[in-house]
Amino acid sequence: MLDCIKNTNCYKSLRLTDNHAYLFYSLDSFLNKEIALTRAGEILCENGSFCGKCPACLQFKSLSHPDLTIIEQDSIKVEDISKIVNLISTKPVQSKTRVLIIFNADVINETAQNKLLKSLEEPNDSTVFIFTTNKISKLLPTILSRLNKVFVSSISLSDKKLISNELKKENINIEPVLNQDFNLTESINLVTNNDYSNTLNQVFNLLENLNTTADISSVVSSLEIKDKSLFFSCLMDIFLDILTPKKFDKNKILTLKLKYNDKAVIKILPHIDEAYKYVNANVNFTYVLDNLLFKILQEKFLCK
Ligand SMILES: [Zn+2]
Numbered sequence: 001m002l003d004c005i006k007n008t009n010c011y012k013s014l015r016l017t018d019n020h021a022y023l024f025y026s027l028d029s030f031l032n033k034e035i036a037l038t039r040a041g042e043i044l045c046e047n048g049s050f051c052g053k054c055p056a057c058l059q060f061k062s063l064s065h066p067d068l069t070i071i072e073q074d075s076i077k078v079e080d081i082s083k084i085v086n087l088i089s090t091k092p093v094q095s096k097t098r099v100l101i102i103f104n105a106d107v108i109n110e111t112a113q114n115k116l117l118k119s120l121e122e123p124n125d126s127t128v129f130i131f132t133t134n135k136i137s138k139l140l141p142t143i144l145s146r147l148n149k150v151f152v153s154s155i156s157l158s159d160k161k162l163i164s165n166e167l168k169k170e171n172i173n174i175e176p177v178l179n180q181d182f183n184l185t186e187s188i189n190l191v192t193n194n195d196y197s198n199t200l201n202q203v204f205n206l207l208e209n210l211n212t213t214a215d216i217s218s219v220v221s222s223l224e225i226k227d228k229s230l231f232f233s234c235l236m237d238i239f240l241d242i243l244t245p246k247k248f249d250k251n252k253i254l255t256l257k258l259k260y261n262d263k264a265v266i267k268i269l270p271h272i273d274e275a276y277k278y279v280n281a282n283v284n285f286t287y288v289l290d291n292l293l294f295k296i297l298q299e300k301f302l303c304k
Contacts, residue, residue, distance in 0.1 A: 004166045005038045008159040019148040021129040025136045026152035028183040032132035040099040066093040070101045076108040081115045088127045105131035106138035120146040181246040203234045216293045232276040264303035271295045
């Protein structure tokens with residue numbers, strides 16, 4: 001996969017230069033990760049190009065390079081950062097530089113971020129940090145100011161095709177959704193992650209069955225939502241697709257387009273955003289959703 005990423009226009013256009021700390025960010029967490037790994041491969045390669053052939057590249061590909069550390073956890077606390085600080089106080093084993101990757105750095109809690117800050121403020125020549133995130137706002141401004149922030153802009157169809165061919169080798173076939181407006185993470189989730197397609201279907205059903213305020217309690221009680229943030233992003237995506245259909249099943253979207261005109265949708269989008277913020281602030285999900293659906297219906301009727 002990494003040889004493939006290296007050859008994408010998306011990667012080439014980043015024109016990365018030497019730095020002691022990178023942050024790759026975009027909404028596409030799969031792409032962020034692959035780009036982070038590709039950069040790490042370039043740094044550790046004995047030929048400096050991620051040649052794929054030198055001993056370091058071979059070790060890297062099997063993720064057994066002694067100077068590569070990858071951290072991917074649901075949460076990162078001060079104790080985890082202490083381990084990192086200890087690690088980087090030692091010399092790399094094999095290469096000139098050690099590479100430390102933290103995927104989804106937004107899971108580092110605030111105290112831990114403050115602890116990490118010291119290491120970023122006083123970089124040592126032998127460590128390169130690489131972070132990724134799809135929620136850049138969760139990182140402290142002080143941390144952000146120390147990183148070389150690289151925004152990974154959306155990927156072209158030709159790049160997607162290259163990556164799709166690689167994914168096929170891993171038995172992941174995203175070809176059916178390639179021409180639609182899904183990013184790579186969404187495409188992969190659609191074909192491999194039941195939660196995603198399940199949530200998406202539930203949101204479609206909800207919108208199809210929601211006609212008057214009398215329907216609110218029944219549609220809400222029929223929901224089985226595991227991931228609330230995924231629920232809101234599906235809801236947001238569907239309404240965006242009503243405005244410019246390019247992502248989802250055309251027939252389903254056209255049915256919704258008859259119910260919700262563009263004017264109503266434009267008024268509805270900020271309500272979804274607001275509801276998501278309330279749920280993130282731990283306001284009761286059912287309560288927030290009841291209110292949101294009421295507002296959606298209200299906008300729908302007012303914009304007739
Ligand atoms: Zn190499």
